Every structure is written in structure tokens, then in C-alpha cells.
Amino acid sequence: MIRIIPNKNNIGAEIDTDLQKLSKENFKIIINALNKYGMIFFRRQNLSSKHYVEFAKNFGKLADYPRLKGLNKKYPQITVVQRKESDKGPSFGEQFHTDSIYTKKPPRFTMLLSKLVPKKGKANTEFCSQYHAFKNLTEPMKRKLSSLKGVYSSEGPISITTKERVKEKGKKIKELKSTHKIIRKISSNYAIYSSPGHLVGFQPKIKNEVDLKKKLFKHQIKKKFQHSLEWEKNQLAIWDNRSMLHQATPFKGNRIMHRITIL
Numbered sequence: 001m002i003r004i005i006p007n008k009n010n011i012g013a014e015i016d017t018d019l020q021k022l023s024k025e026n027f028k029i030i031i032n033a034l035n036k037y038g039m040i041f042f043r044r045q046n047l048s049s050k051h052y053v054e055f056a057k058n059f060g061k062l063a064d065y066p067r068l069k070g071l072n073k074k075y076p077q078i079t080v081v082q083r084k085e086s087d088k089g090p091s092f093g094e095q096f097h098t099d100s101i102y103t104k105k106p107p108r109f110t111m112l113l114s115k116l117v118p119k120k121g122k123a124n125t126e127f128c129s130q131y132h133a134f135k136n137l138t139e140p141m142k143r144k145l146s147s148l149k150g151v152y153s154s155e156g157p158i159s160i161t162t163k164e165r166v167k168e169k170g171k172k173i174k175e176l177k178s179t180h181k182i183i184r185k186i187s188s189n190y191a192i193y194s195s196p197g198h199l200v201g202f203q204p205k206i207k208n209e210v211d212l213k214k215k216l217f218k219h220q221i222k223k224k225f226q227h228s229l230e231w232e233k234n235q236l237a238i239w240d241n242r243s244m245l246h247q248a249t250p251f252k253g254n255r256i257m258h259r260i261t262i263l
């Protein structure tokens with residue numbers, strides 16, 4: 001049994017199925033839904049690390065996340081994203097971004113499996129559809145952005161959260177930089193692929209860089225392109241970094257997420 005329940009305005013969708021009993025046909029339905037909606041999530045998936053990694057491998061090669069340590073020796077691809085009640089300062093990823101855009105080959109997909117969550121609605125992840133953002137651009141802006149690449153840095157505006165972690169762990173992290181085309185086609189739709197948390201410039205260089213950056217940010221994160229995902233325990237979400245921005249919402253409480261990224 002498999003059932004797709006799209007969110008409002010098709011910004012993400014819930015899929016009702018049992019991931020431990022997944023057929024090839026149903027996986028095709030899942031990948032098509034991911035391409036169409038940008039983010040999909042599944043409730044009540046009490047997966048072991050073995051099952052979680054096996055499911056993730058259906059989507060492609062699993063990435064080594066350069067900045068976080070793996071769960072253990074057996075499952076180095078699972079990274080633990082944890083926040084404790086006593087933690088101060090912003091949590092990991094508290095600004096709209098796409099993951100690791102400052103690397104040459106950023107992960108296409110990111111997966112989170114919730115192991116421990118605060119009360120429902122208290123620690124949502126917000127998504128912002130860049131399919132909708134592209135569709136709502138004016139024609140001159142579509143042309144302008146199609147001719148540009150974005151320059152992205154790990155030291156971009158979002159890096160405050162990284163700096164907090166460095167302060168805690170005392171480990172110095174080298175800056176990573178990369179460039180990518182801003183407009184991308186994913187299956188049959190176009191999306192804006194740019195990360196407000198990491199964008200530091202354009203290629204080729206343009207005169208009104210600051211203005212364009214501001215205009216692009218403002219447009220990309222309009223409320224009408226957004227969906228706020230509530231978490232419950234044992235919920236799995238996967239999103240396409242090429243068509244969805246995401247951000248963590250500030251919260252106080254204990255949360256443990258197991259994260260896998262896929263190239």
C-alpha cells in the first residue's frame with residue numbers, strides 16, 4: 001500500500017507506506033513524488049540504522065559529510081544532529097539554505113530520521129519551494145539569473161552556527177568555496193538553485209551585485225513558497241537540495257536526528 005498526500009500548494013508531500021517492505025514499483029512512485037514535490041516525508045518508520053542506510057542507497061551514492069562525525073564505525077554515513085535542552089545560541093542551519101552548496105558536488109538529497117523530538121510543532125523544519133520561486137520570477141529575471149552562476153562559501157552569512165560549534169569544539173575549519181549555475185532543470189521543472197545562507201557573489205561579476213543578491217533572497221523565501229514541517233518521533237523526511245531551501249526553527253529542548261546526505 002502506498003498513498004501520497006500533497007501539502008498545500010504541492011510544497012512537499014506526505015507518503016503513507018511501510019519503508020521496511022518497499023517494492024521496486026513503490027520506490028519509483030517515491031522518487032517521482034520527490035521530483036514533483038521537492039520534499040517527502042513518512043511517519044511511523046522505526047528503522048534500524050541498517051534499514052535506514054539501505055533505504056538511502058536507493059537514491060544514490062551516500063556522501064561523507066565533511067564537517068560532522070559519523071554515528072559510529074559501522075555507519076559512518078549517518079551523522080547525528082543533536083540539540084540539548086541546555087544548548088545556547090542558534091541551532092544547526094537556522095537560516096534558509098541548501099546543504100553543502102559550497103562544495104564542488106553538493107548532495108542532491110538530504111534525509112533526516114527523527115529519534116527524539118520536542119513536543120509536536122515546537123521544532124519544525126521549514127521548506128521553501130524553489131520550483132514556485134522560479135515560476136514566480138519575471139521573464140527578465142529568469143533571463144538574468146539563467147546567465148549567472150552563484151559563488152558560495154562555507155563562510156557565508158549562515159556560518160554563525162558553524163562558528164558557534166567551532167567555539168565549543170575548538171577545531172578550526174578551512175573555508176570551502178564553489179560556483180554553480182543558479183537556474184537548474186530537475187526532471188521537467190526549473191528551480192532556483194541558490195543558497196541565501198552561502199551566496200557571496202556572482203560569476204561573471206556584475207555591477208549591481210548587492211542589489212541583485214538582496215532581490216534574489218527576498219524573492220526566494222516568500223511566505224507563499226513555504227511549508228513548515230512538524231516532527232514526530234520516527235518520522236523520515238527527504239528533500240531535494242536542488243529545488244528546496246530549508247531551515248531549522250529556533251527551539252529549546254532535546255532533539256536527536258540521524259542525517260544522511262546523498263550525492
Ligand SMILES: [Fe+2]
Nearest residue numbers: 093098099246
Ligand atoms: Fe541544512
